Amino acid sequence: MWRGVSSIVLLTAVVGLAGCELPPDDALARELAASRGRSLGTAIEAYHTTGGPDTDLVAREFDVVTPENAMKWAVIHPQRDVYDFTDADTIVDFAETNGQRVRGHTLVWHSQNPSWLRADLGRAELLDILREHVTTLVGRYRGRVEAWDVVNEAIDDTGQLRNTVWLEGIGTDYIEWAFRFAREADPTARLFYNDYLIERGGPKADAVHALLADLRSRDVPVDGIGYQMHALVPALMPATKDIVTEFERFTALGLDIEITELDVAIILPSDESELLDQADAYARAAMACLSVDRCRTIVTWGFTDADSWIDAHFPGFGDGLLFDRNRQPKVAYLRWRLVFWWNLHLE
Ligand code: XIL
DSSP: OHHHHHHHHHHHHHHHHHTOOOOOTTOOHHHHHHTTTOEEEEEEOGGGGSSSHHHHHHHHHOSEEEESSTTSHHHHOOBTTBOOOHHHHHHHHHHHHTTOEEEEEEEEOSSSOOTTOOGGGOHHHHHHHHHHHHHHHHHHTTTTOOEEEEEEOOBOTTSSBOOOHHHHHTOTTHHHHHHHHHHHHOTTSEEEEEESSOTTOSHHHHHHHHHHHHHHHTTOOOOEEEEOOEEETTTSOOOHHHHHHHHHHHHTTTOEEEEEEEEEEEESSOOHHHHHHHHHHHHHHHHHHHHSTTEEEEEESOSBTTSOHHHHHSTTEEOOSSBOTTSOBOHHHHHHHHHHHHTOOOO
16 A cells, blocks of 8 residues: 555655656557657457457557467477468468567477377487578568567576476477577567566576676677566566666666566455555556666557456456456556656666
8 A cells, every 4th residue: 555655645746846747648658658758568469350349459559569379389290290280370360461570479489289299209300400490480570560579488486497398308408599590580580588587686587697708708699688578566576676687787788678468466455555556567667677778568468358368367456457358558558658757677
């Protein structure tokens, strides 16, 4: 409660001191972010593109879309010799129609893989499969998917390389091969390593840093780091300055930063003070991004509380997004408008 109140007091003080006006009522968060050189995005499914209020909302509010599931192995490459591009094509076409950029997600992961993908296929076979998959996907959307999450979540929560079908079947070099295959298939796409819970430092962030430093030092083509930033009220969003400290040790490696899967879950039912804390968490993420020149894109993992992975994966949690169940902007959205309007960031 007090945190929510004090941040309102702080905002009021800022308005008072700076004598700033409020943003025009009809200015979208996206437009205000654009005036600061930032793009806002959301994860979507193909069913969001077929018309109706969700379609209108996505087209209106976002510059970037990420297919939430449509490009994952189990969906797009369900059998060894079968690809199904239906949903991915739908999303990429939709984005182009609406002048939006696409983040491709994801080429190599331990989860949502088809059952035919097994470590016992052996190194040579798995490398062939990886090359063929990456070349096929990245090649198909060459020039149309602007950034790829090439490798997702390769480090586990203790800071070790995660034991996956790739690590077990190929060995540690699966990571660099994935980036090389992707670069070859589309030299213009920016290539990302993507992971969660690395915005507050600690052993996992250190391990990701060591991994990316090593890849960069050997000219493996990795261009950026994606911070998923799945957060939770009240615990899991660090202070802006701590996020910036993390961002800066990665930009020092020559990497771009993107926030790729932002959401801020609340224990249901959410109340007003939790929604204020949530707005605070969204503001911290945005202010951190505004504070670092190489952070240019913020993507939320969905857009309305009616339709989010949180409810299915974390029973009892939800209400983590910018729009409520009736597609109305929440206080988090309104706070974003203020952050971008005032360009609130750390000097
Ligand atoms: C989630 C999707 O949102 C769900 O619909 C699906 O059932 C499981 O995956 N990190 C990631 C995303 O990189 O791909 C995950 O997406 C959420 C966590």
